[in-house]
Amino acid sequence: MGSTHAGKGAYTAEESKPYHDKLRLLRARLVGDTNHLAESALNRTRSEAAGDLSKMPIHMADIGSDNxxxxxxxxLLAAEQDTLVEIDSALARIESGExxxxxxxxxxxxxxxxxxxxFTHYCIDCASERDQEARG
Structure with a gap:
């Protein structure tokens, strides 16, 4: 992704500051969300979430719902992890002046x-062009 054009359209440090703050807040929120999603997806079953720790069998439909x-x-966790990578990349571009x-x-x-x-990498024209190429 490193382009020879990277610096010419870059925002100044002062122009980037509001975006830096917005990215930091978004990142903090997503980290909290991903921690919560990971916990709920990986560590808890329906019966544990309801406080029922007995080994009583549950209905097959409940198992399907749990799955x-x-x-x-x-x-959702995978999508949010991808967004965190994009946010970190944007923060790095702010630090490098790009x-x-x-x-x-x-x-x-x-x-x-x-x-x-x-956290976008692309102007609207390049993003549209990439979307069209991806669709084939």
Whole structure:
């Protein structure tokens, strides 16, 4: 992803500060969420969550629900882990003075896009082009 264009559209340290703060808050919230999701997905069954620690068999539908909820939580956890990686990458770009420059074309990413997705690597044009390529 390292582009020769990286610095030309970058935001100054002062321009990046609000995004730095927003990214730190978002990261802290996601870390808390991922810890909670991991705990609920990996460590607790329905009966434990309800406080029933007996070994009494439960209905098969409850087992299916437990499996679905665990899989759903694990999928959310994976997505949030990916977002944490993106946030850490954005924070590193702020530190290196490259934040706000599209890693593809080097142009400045609009503030409206950064307000919506503060960890984005791409301007809207390059992101759209990448989405079209991914769809085939």
């Amino acid at each position: 679905y909820e665990q899989e759903f939580s694990l999928n 934040y706000g420059a599209c890693v593809e074309c080097g142009h400045r990413i609009k503030k409206s896009r950064l307000n919506a997705i503060p």
